[in-house]
Amino acid sequence: MDPMTRLRVARWPNGAASPVNLMIDDLADVWLPARGCRGRECDWGFLGRGPDSAWRFVEERLLGRWPDLHISLYIPVNRRPLMEPPAGSRFHPIDERPETREFLRALADHPRIECAYHGKDHFRDTPQGRLQEFQDQDSEEEAREGILRGLEHWNRVFDAPPIGGKYPGYQGTDATDRAVAKAGFRWWCRRFNRTRIQSTDSLPEELTLRWFTDERCLELPTTLAGNVLPPWLRSEWPRWPKRWWQRRRMETVLEMQVEQLLAAGLPITIQEHIAPSREDGKRQRNNLQDDGSALDWMLNLIHRHPVWHAHPSEIADHWRLRETLRLEVRGDGWIGIQAPPCDLLTHIELEILDPRIAALATGDGPVPVRDTPGGRCCSLHLGTQAFRIMERTR
Numbered sequence: 602m603d604p605m606t607r608l609r610v611a612r613w614p615n616g617a618a619s620p621v622n623l624m625i626d627d628l629a630d631v632w633l634p635a636r637g638c639r640g641r642e643c644d645w646g647f648l649g650r651g652p653d654s655a656w657r658f659v660e661e662r663l664l665g666r667w668p669d670l671h672i673s674l675y676i677p678v679n680r681r682p683l684m685e686p687p688a689g690s691r692f693h694p695i696d697e698r699p700e701t702r703e704f705l706r707a708l709a710d711h712p713r714i715e716c717a718y719h720g721k722d723h724f725r726d727t728p729q730g731r732l733q734e735f736q737d738q739d740s741e742e743e744a745r746e747g748i749l750r751g752l753e754h755w756n757r758v759f760d761a762p763p764i765g766g767k768y769p770g771y772q773g774t775d776a777t778d779r780a781v782a783k784a785g786f787r788w789w790c791r792r793f794n795r796t797r798i799q800s801t802d803s804l805p806e807e808l809t810l811r812w813f814t815d816e817r818c819l820e821l822p823t824t825l826a827g828n829v830l831p832p833w834l835r836s837e838w839p840r841w842p843k844r845w846w847q848r849r850r851m852e853t854v855l856e857m858q859v860e861q862l863l864a865a866g867l868p869i870t871i872q873e874h875i876a877p878s879r880e881d882g883k884r885q886r887n888n889l890q891d892d893g894s895a896l897d898w899m900l901n902l903i904h905r906h907p908v909w910h911a912h913p914s915e916i917a918d919h920w921r922l923r924e925t926l927r928l929e930v931r932g933d934g935w936i937g938i939q940a941p942p943c944d945l946l947t948h949i950e951l952e953i954l955d956p957r958i959a960a961l962a963t964g965d966g967p968v969p970v971r972d973t974p975g976g977r978c979c980s981l982h983l984g985t986q987a988f989r990i991m992e993r994t995r
């Protein structure tokens with residue numbers, strides 16, 4: 602009997618409906634004063650873990666309050682000003698100042714954080730004006746060259762290369778897609794995967810992981826925005842009248858978005874920016890310092906369901922297992938496993954479809970089947986070459 606009819610890779614580990622990750626863009630060695638911004642609102646990472654820093658806010662307001670939450674940080678390694686920067690601005694490559702190198706290394710060691718690549722300069726000058734770094738690159742070589750130079754900054758800070766990353770401004774081309782895959786990235790965020798922040802009619806196939814560029818790299822979707830509730834409807838803006846009917850309408854939008862993701866088993870990946878300040882003096886709408894109560898509301902909603910708090914690389918690993926793991930019955934009755942290489946995961950979660958299966962046995966002994974919210978599951982170490990099915994005895 603084909604073993605794949607009796608068990609298969611689970612939708613997500615531990616019976617979870619969806620994986621969850623908060624994605625924070627633009628952590629950089631930058632200090633950027635802007636109109637109406639004070640203290641940590643001007644900080645993109647320049648202050649490290651210092652008092653009144655943006656990162657302290659993340660630690661106290663998010664990581665402290667939500668002890669399971671996993672965060673991915675998208676780091677432009679040499680963020681440059683978009684225009685003449687306001688007086689008092691500081692822009693440094695991440696490998697320039699020792700205190701920043703130390704700060705970033707500590708983040709990379711944090712068990713609930715994954716650091717990812719977000720371009721070298723983020724923006725660049727062209728004859729057509731300022732463009733996002735990859736936006737008009739039609740030559741794979743040019744894009745690859747830029748990535749390699751960016752990774753030189755990265756490698757002077759971190760012990761390991763980034764596994765994934767994100768296009769600055771979500772702007773890339775076919776040529777840059779190929780360059781990203783050839784540079785060795787295993788997953789990449791290519792776009793905001795809804796038509797609009799508040800849209801509830803996006804198709805599931807737009808919100809899922811998918812291969813791009815000849816199946817070498819996975820697109821990791823961005824499926825929610827942290828500012829889906831407009832700021833004037835929140836508790837941070839006490840002087841605005843609380844228009845509860847508008848607020849209720851927006852909450853319904855968010856509920857519909859989250860329900861769709863959970864029902865279809867799609868990743869819940871929430872986009873945010875580290876700080877509100879921008880060099881054009883405007884306040885960046887999507888930023889976690891303004892969105893604190895909206896994020897709480899969102900996470901409360903999500904936490905009513907069984908979810909898997911995971912790093913983007915773990916989500917990509919599990920998806921790769923689901924898509925490409927093969928099981929083969931061997932002559933001796935054992936079932937051989939052919940699993941793709943994984944970056945962070947250590948176990949394969951198998952969903953047991955046949956109620957007659959009591960446990961799986963590996964060379965190290967039996968592994969029991971567990972009941973989870975998503976069905977009966979059994980977790981095998983990724984190094985396992987083969988296993989046997991242990992049938993229930995009546």
Ligand SMILES: [Zn+2]
Pocket residue numbers: 626627719723769770
């Ligand atoms: Zn960015």
